[in-house]
Amino acid sequence: xxxxxxxxxxxxxxxxxxxxxxxxxxxxxxxxxxxxxxxxxxxxxxxxxxxxxxxxxxxxxxxxxxxxxxxxxxxxxxxxxxxxxxxxxxxxxxxxxxxxxxxxxxxxxxxxxxxxxxxxxxxxxxxxxxxxxxxxxxxxxxxxxxxxxxxxxxxxxxxxxxxxxxxxxxxxxxxxxxxxxxxxxxxxxxxxxxxxxxxxxxxxxxxxxxxxxxxxxxxxxxxxxxxxxxxxxxxxxxxxxxxxxxxxxxxxxxxxxxxxxxxxxxxxxxxxxxxxxxxxxxxxxxxxxxxxxxxxxxxxxxxxxxxxxxxxxxxxxxxxxxxxxxxxxxxxxxxxxxxxxxxxxxxxxxxxxxxxxxxxxxxxxxxxxxxxxxxxxxxxxxxxxxxxxxxxxxxxxxxxxxxxxxxxxxxxxxxxxxxxxxxxxxxxxxxxxxxxxxxxxxxxxxxxxxxxxxxxxxxxxxxxxxxxxxxxxxxxxxxxxxxxxxxxxxxxxxxxxxxxxxxxxxxxxxxxxxxx
Numbered sequence: 001x002x003x004x005x006x007x008x009x010x011x012x013x014x015x016x017x018x019x020x021x022x023x024x025x026x027x028x029x030x031x032x033x034x035x036x037x038x039x040x041x042x043x044x045x046x047x048x049x050x051x052x053x054x055x056x057x058x059x060x061x062x063x064x065x066x067x068x069x070x071x072x073x074x075x076x077x078x079x080x081x082x083x084x085x086x087x088x089x090x091x092x093x094x095x096x097x098x099x100x101x102x103x104x105x106x107x108x109x110x111x112x113x114x115x116x117x118x119x120x121x122x123x124x125x126x127x128x129x130x131x132x133x134x135x136x137x138x139x140x141x142x143x144x145x146x147x148x149x150x151x152x153x154x155x156x157x158x159x160x161x162x163x164x165x166x167x168x169x170x171x172x173x174x175x176x177x178x179x180x181x182x183x184x185x186x187x188x189x190x191x192x193x194x195x196x197x198x199x200x201x202x203x204x205x206x207x208x209x210x211x212x213x214x215x216x217x218x219x220x221x222x223x224x225x226x227x228x229x230x231x232x233x234x235x236x237x238x239x240x241x242x243x244x245x246x247x248x249x250x251x252x253x254x255x256x257x258x259x260x261x262x263x264x265x266x267x268x269x270x271x272x273x274x275x276x277x278x279x280x281x282x283x284x285x286x287x288x289x290x291x292x293x294x295x296x297x298x299x300x301x302x303x304x305x306x307x308x309x310x311x312x313x314x315x316x317x318x319x320x321x322x323x324x325x326x327x328x329x330x331x332x333x334x335x336x337x338x339x340x341x342x343x344x345x346x347x348x349x350x351x352x353x354x355x356x357x358x359x360x361x362x363x364x365x366x367x368x369x370x371x372x373x374x375x376x377x378x379x380x381x382x383x384x385x386x387x388x389x390x391x392x393x394x395x396x397x398x399x400x401x402x403x404x405x406x407x408x409x410x411x412x413x414x415x416x417x418x419x420x421x422x423x424x425x426x427x428x429x430x431x432x433x434x435x436x437x438x439x440x441x442x443x444x445x446x447x448x449x450x451x452x453x454x455x456x457x458x459x460x461x462x463x464x465x466x467x468x469x470x471x472x473x474x475x476x477x478x479x480x481x482x483x484x485x486x487x488x489x490x491x492x493x494x495x496x497x498x499x500x501x502x503x504x505x506x507x508x509x510x511x512x513x514x515x516x
Contacts, residue, residue: 009041012029012030012044019197022092022096022200034047034192036193037190038103039105040330041378042375045103050222051220052222056186056220060230064155065215077211078177078179079126080126081212083122084206085205086119089115089119092201099111100114101332106294106339108332117167117170118174121171121463124463124464126178129178133150134149143496144494147495151180151491153237154237155182155238156172156240158239159242161299162188165188166194171467172478179487181238183216184218186221199217199218224250231260239263240478241263245424248472269304270300270458271302271419272286272304272428272429273416274306278311280315284319287302287404290459291402292326292337293338293460296401300451302404302459304391304395305406308410316385316406326338342379347379354403357403357405360388361388363386365386366382366385367383383404396422427453432454450466450470450477462480465479465481466482467483
């Protein structure tokens, strides 16, 4: 990309036109107190109205009222709403993807992928609506049957981050809706337009469905006080919060104080190991996407790379060539692979980490700002590779930017110990063609993360598996597998169809003279 080439510059008029496609009126985008800026150029594109904790209180109460009706709708019928929502998403995929790119700065390919992820989880949830089944359990008592049943839980509060402004909500929303729950969504104040658009599309699906009570799903726009209100509310039994570990530490105690449920998706200082037998060409491609995709602003971004000393030099040579060829620029332009950071604060954090790395004696390649003259309020930056001799405090600290720390190792056990020696435990990978190495990494003595991959990078998860991590990542699980159980309450049922009353564990509790 060159400064001389004319490029599309998102502005308020385009946002008004784009949001009208989803059904959001211009009045919701104008003269509000919260300025929405596009990281593409750093300028304002909308002014939306923020809400207060009192509004969050009202949303929680009205969502609870809607839940009391929605929970009685048969689950397959609830799945019908999610199926209709998927149809709306398919019809508006390109427009919503463009909005994601304008508001979050990720490249258009990734914006389209994020909307496809919404469609995928809706398809999954629609099928799941006929499979919310429990177990029949063997009982020790004659003439009895024991089973478990799953019931709707209540209002689910969703707190989402800027980097996946629609997909993470959809992971929660699609599953929660088929489980019979209501929703109150507090999006990042950096990406409220995406939330308003998604809610408008869900409202359309609800109108087509015909059995959806008012206020079943709501959006509240504003700052941390709204998230705190959801965390505190007794009628919000589950809060799903995605963001930094610091955010999780602020929210979790508030939820715990009222003995609510917290589903936390927090930081991820993700690592990968390249072993001697690895396919280096494949590994370079995987590492490139994992480290620089979304400008290093994914929770699953690869941040630490452990190279076996026998392959470190040829691998680094190839990786640096790939970095040099990776197009950085306008995220709406075809061919761009790396767009801007979200804002100045992200850029400053990146530069501070690189300065500290240099002070520690590390070798830094990349990291320079780009297009500052063209867009002084936007923060495009070349992804950085930092070669360091040890895993210092800096390396063990997540910086939400495209910084890849590279370390060398000689023995796999040594690499696994270093890999696990950080506070987070989200995603991990090993590149190897040695079965023993792969299986060791997958075993209980291998990676301690919630996502453990072989010959594929740590980012870009599919919705069919449960997504989440351990340690300071929060322990929550979203999306596929049996993650749906977090959105329901379990009841264990015992039915006596005999004329006797045997007690468990062989206990006898008979009145004198009664029949035993």
